[in-house]
Amino acid sequence: MLQYRMNSVIGILTGAVWQGTGFAFIWVVMHTFPSLAGWGLAEIAFLYGLRLTAHGVAMIPLMALHNIEFLVREGEFDRYLLRPLNPLVQVLGNRLGLAQVGDLLVGVALLVVAGQSTGIEWGPWPLIVCVVAIVSGALIEGAFFLALCSLSLRLLDTYALRSFVDEAFSTFGSYPLKIFGSVVEWLLTYVLPVAFVAYVPASVVLGKLDGTWALAGPVLGVILMALGYQVWRGQLKHYQSVGS
Amino acid sequence: MTRIGLRLALAYRSNIVFMMVTLVAQVFLLRMIWTAVYGARTEAAGITLPQLLAYLTLANLQVFAMNTQVSRIISHRIRTGTVFFDLARPVGFMRQMTAFQAGNTLGGLLLLLPVVPVVLLVGSITAPAHLPGYVVTLVLGYAITVELALLISLIGFWTLETVWVAVLFRLVSQFFAGTMVPLAFFPGFLGALADVLPFKYMGYVPAGVYIGHITELVPTVLGELAWAAGLALLLQLIWSRAHRRVVIQGG
Structure with missing residues (x-):
């Protein structure tokens, strides 16, 4: 991967610019209109940063699965089954999501800057909620991605569907x-x-919702990821090579 | 070449269907966000909410229809060396690629046509304030868009790797085309920058004429003509240097 160092840098940069223009939109709108449904610019930035960070954490390791149709069709996947290591780990080891490193960088930057200007009192409690939210958000998004990719093990092309779900998470989630x-x-x-x-x-x-709601994300994240992995295992059991 | 471009557009139907779902989602998102920020206000920056929604719907349709494939094709042909065959043909390379893009756009429009009512429904539309003005600025805007795409793809004759450059270019151009925010809302420096760049002709200018936000037609059209002519000249100049530099990969 590092052989193409220049390409890696541009890949990360593209991810950052992608998200940068997405946030620039909000910034420009809120330059004229101070409030979006009761949320100020800093609060929206915080929401945007939280979503983006969770997305980066989920997709940097999982991005290699996006090639699953190719791996199956070319018979590459058969090789993984011969080796004594979990095939999922082998697929994921192929490459990391570089554009998603850019997402992560922008996300963390937004969180840090927005976190200071929203007037949140940063004790241990909000910090814990944030870290847990990032991990559980990543689990939720990752679970859907893993499950949809798994369906492709049986030659069902879910590329467009995956892109759509990703789109729903990224455009509406922010x-x-x-x-x-x-x-x-x-x-x-x-x-x-x-x-x-x-x-x-x-x-x-941000104090807009009761604290107990913070528990919903982690519970849902763990359950969904477990289900996602079960889908992967189930599909793997029925895997038939394309043959030659 | 025109026919090849048209066929290529029709061949990747499933991809286009996904892109159209994205287009509808984008227009819906913009409608909801702008409706929420306008709230009880009737107008901002001289644009009323119905005007703004019509603007956003149109600008997004325009930029979607004007999405160019020619950079990707040229980059691929340079990398595989097949560009050699294009250069051997008696018709100039730039002309071939322009014809390809025209066919490709036509194919895209055929597929887009049934989706237009859905987009108009999810977004919103008003009667045009100046229809001839809209058509003229739109056609010139398309010419400028294709010229810019050709310019970007010529970089490939120097660096051989233009995929990321094309993606970056698309992101930046869409932002400055004003597909999500009319340029009238861009503050200070950003507004000045957007006004100097030619990307506004892809979205903001024609859609602005349509809703009656831009009323000074003569200077607008003259500005567009100047850009189109200037870019054509630049393209000639760079192309005459680029094709002397053709490096065929492999061998």
Whole structure:
């Protein structure tokens, strides 16, 4: 990977610019309008940063799975099954998500800057909520990604569907969900639990929501990831090589 | 070449379907965000909310339809060396690639057509304030977009790796085209920068004319013509140097 050092740098940069322009939009809008559904610029920045950091943490290790269709179709995947190491670990070891390193950098930068200007009193409690939220957000997003990639082990191409789910997490997850109307808010809370990645924990840290809600994310994250891994195992059991 | 471009657009249907779902989601997102920030206000920066929603819907449709594939194709052909065959043809390379892009856009439009009503419904539209002005600025804007894409792809004759450059270019150009925020809202330095760059002709200028936000048509069209001519000249100049530098990979 490091042979292509220049490419790596540009890859990380692209990820950062991608998210940078996404946030620049919010910044420009809130330059004219100080409040978005009761959230100020710093608060939105905090929400955005929390979502982005969780996304980076989830996707840096998982990004190699995005190639799963290719690995299966070319018969590469058969090689992993012959080796005495969990095939999932082998696939993930292939490469890291470089553009997602850029996401992570922007996310952490936003969190640090926004965290200081929102007026949160930074004791151990909000800090713990944040760290737990990042990990559980990563688990939630990662679980969906892993499950959808697993379906591709049986030659079902889920690339477009995965991209769509990723899109839902990234475009809608970075805003206070109530602006989208009650139907969409409900869908993004109970059907595709985007809300628990950043909206709910950010609301807790910012004092907009009761503290007990902070527990929902980690519980959901662990359960979903366990389910996601079960889907992977189930699909792996039925894996049939493409043959030659 | 035009026919190849058209066929290529139709061949990657599933990819385009996903992109259209993204387009609809994007327009929905923008509508909800802008409606929320406007709240009880009726207008801001001289734009009313219905005007703004129509603007956003149009600008996003435009930029979607103007998305160019030509950089990717040229980069691929340089990397595999097949660019040699293009250069051997009696028709100039730039002309071939322009024809390719025109066909590709046409194919994209055919696929986009059934989605347009959905996008208009999810977004919103008003009657045009100045239809001829919209058409003229849009066509010129398209010409500028293709010229810029060709310029970017010529970098490939020097560095051989343009995929990331193309992605970066697309991100930056979409932002400064004003697909999410009309340029009228860009503060200070950012506004001045966006005004100097040619990307506004992809989105902001035609859509702004459509909703009646931009009313000074003559200077706008003259500015567009100047950009189109200037870029054409620059393209000629760089191309005459680039094709002397053709390095065929492998061998």
